[in-house]
Amino acid sequence: MTEEVHQIRYAWSESSLLGARGMGPVESSLPEEYLLTWDRHLRDHVWAAAPEPGFIFIVRDDVGALLRKVATTADGRPGSDAHVLLCEQMTAQDALGLTAWDDWGGPAGEVLPWSALQPLRDRGLEVLRARARAQPADRLAAFFAALLCAPGDPYTVIGEPDPLALTCALGDLIGQIPTFASDESDDTRSGLPTVVFLRKASFSPTMATRRRLKPAAEPGDPGLSCFAGAAVDAYIADGLAGIAVLRRGHAPGSLAEARQWANAMQFAPGVIADPARLPKLSEATLDGLTGPDALARIQSAAAAVSSYDLMHSVDPGLPPAIKQVFLEEALKRACLAPGDPALLQWLASFGSPPPEIIDKYLPADFDHLAHVTQVLLLSSGDRRALLEREARNLPVAAMVQWIDGHAATDPEGTLAVYSALCDQAPRASQEDLGALFARSALVAAVRTISESPERASILLVTLLRALPGTALSPDVAEGLAGQADPVLLHALDTLVTSPPAREAIHRQVRLAYYRDHHLHEPATLLPEDESADPKAWRLPLPSAFRRQPSHHRKPS
């Protein structure tokens, strides 16, 4: 019967569907063999306490049974009429929503599809929850605190004006809607649901083993009372969303568990551990959260929320110490994993964080570090020092590659890495040098990050001079000169002393001059062996490196 909702109607009759006189099933969609079983489960629950509808929800054999009963005088004598819905799917929460079903008391001979009832359940639950949140906060908190003193025990509430709303509220707060009976005349019989509501205290020779739950005037457990008050405030203000942080796998089943739960769920006594609620707290309450214990709890809570919630938890009105906790958590996330540009941009709106905090959560990936420090607008001195320090850990080839790739987008970061490269240049390997010269000694990047060619030349000279002594051989110098970049030529001219190399440099200088002035190169300048190919001087640089090494040494 998974998707099916069966119905039974109980009333007094001379002969029920089971053949007995008296109160019994008179209409049902259940097959007879099931009806007999279900009658045993239900027959003691069908007696109404009043003409106003009372509801009872029980679970038997894994099937939920919601029963609505009213006292009647249909045949003159006061009696009861009850209508039952049975469904495997039905939970106590569903049952609460379905109390608002429009067809209670109607025909009960048809099987209903569960899907047809779901929208009604949702609507009913919404209305009921609105009523639950309209309860007086102090009273509801006192009920909740009393409930937490023995959360696993069944209980009875006497004289409650809106039993269903209170059931909903207490169920929402503790995290589990209980089975319920909203209007009974007695709470001593066996088989009653978890929560039972009596209109008035009844007297019976049978001792009720259920506890009577009442809003205690004096808090029995101050810790639980504080927690209950805060939870109820959040619930009334924001409904289920307001107490979402209180949810866990199961509702507490004992006083010890309740205490543990309450303790874990508070930043401080009376303050729910919900970062999103902090902006709604009073200044005095917030001031009470600046102690080390509370801040440690806030830190834990901040670590548990989504980035979205984290961003919405920070309010300008928060004490700096609390705000700092959230910003640090956000920074930690931004540093540890790329992928949330919104979080980084949000962090940037609070200004540059101190470098020591970034130092604490240093990203492993240099690209990410550069990006984070760039977006967070770290002061240029701080950023350069940080990047330079971290870049020194990179292989020279990686630095070369990084500089080449980021000069246009991150000149400041490039300069820091360039500085680190200059520092590491004396230890460059042949492969490193190959990577460097393959990029024309990074002349393009250097020009990009320099405000003038003169300064670019100085930077380039610094790097080339720092290379191992044999790195800038005449052949390499010639090859680089072949790039005809004035800045590079200027740098080479400053450094290279080998006559053939210098000749090659000067020749490129002259050619550059002619090109700039739209003059053809004089014929005497052309190399004799390259006359057949007037464009040979434009061979790409890599070809120079494919030549066999000349073993030429620069004269000392």
Next chain:
Amino acid sequence: MSEVLCPICQRQINWTAAPPYRVGTDGSYELLVRDPLESEASWRDRLVTAYRPCRDVTESGVHMLPYDYADYTPVSIGMVGRTKAGKTHLLAAMIYRLCSNDPLLGRLGLQVGPLDLAIHQQYVAENIAPLIGRRKELGGTPADQIAFCDALKVTNAANRSFALTFFDLAGERLGRPNDDEVRFYASAKALLFIVDPEALPKPARPYSGNDETFEAALHRLGARRPPISGALHPVAAAVVVAKADLIRFDDRLVSDWLAVGSAEEEVDLSTVERESEDVYAYLTQRGAAAWLRPAQQCYYSTLHFASATNGPATDGAFHGAFRQCRVLKPLLAVFAMTGILDEGMLQPPREEAG
């Protein structure tokens, strides 16, 4: 002190060791603790309204009995009859009459008062006041209740006191064949078998089955019967044709007995035997032999006509000549059969007997 049994669950009670409890404002029971400085008189005064549990209160199904319950001879009286037979109305009328402080009862030497004041007041508020005071029809008894509904202390002329507990369970419940929770049959001293005259066979309906509650009760009483062939059930049975006003015009016997029903006649138990004979004859003539089984199978038995309201209800209320007819006599007959009254009071006058 002899063995004390809980009249509801039939468990033996360690009476002297059972601690006193009192009823709190919310109806729950609280342990009654004596203040060390409290006077003996004050403590005894508080014990008057106290209770003793029938078992450890941490267990489920604990019943609370009046603190002095075991000081008196227990007499449990159960109402047996199908749903809507008239049990609740008849019992309310009986207890109303019994507690009315009628001087005629004093003539029998009976003094009646509540044994459990709380439950008696609740019974009065929920049953006697609506029925007698406001002439309202009482609601059906819910089948989920199995405790006694009232408890009275009755003291007879010999100054012997009895703790009376009345069980008025729903007919639906009494008819269940395997109800383990209904246990008062095990020690009930008397059962009032209520015959619904509307359920009896009629010319147009010669077969109307039998009363499943009578059947269930007699079956349960079988456990108390001595294991010899033909042994009777050791219980007092009063078979009462209730709502007799509905049949007063069907049979002269009925109208005659209702007509002679006065307060004085009710306390005269010498007519019980003659009335029993007439009721027996009436039921036999109506083909209702099945309803006579309690009278035939119980060691003590009497039969009666009675009407708690002297007419049917209209729109939930009783109008017109509302009064109680012969409701006390079956109870007094039970008293005589259970030793509260002298059994000899049931003897007819000598000349009649002869």
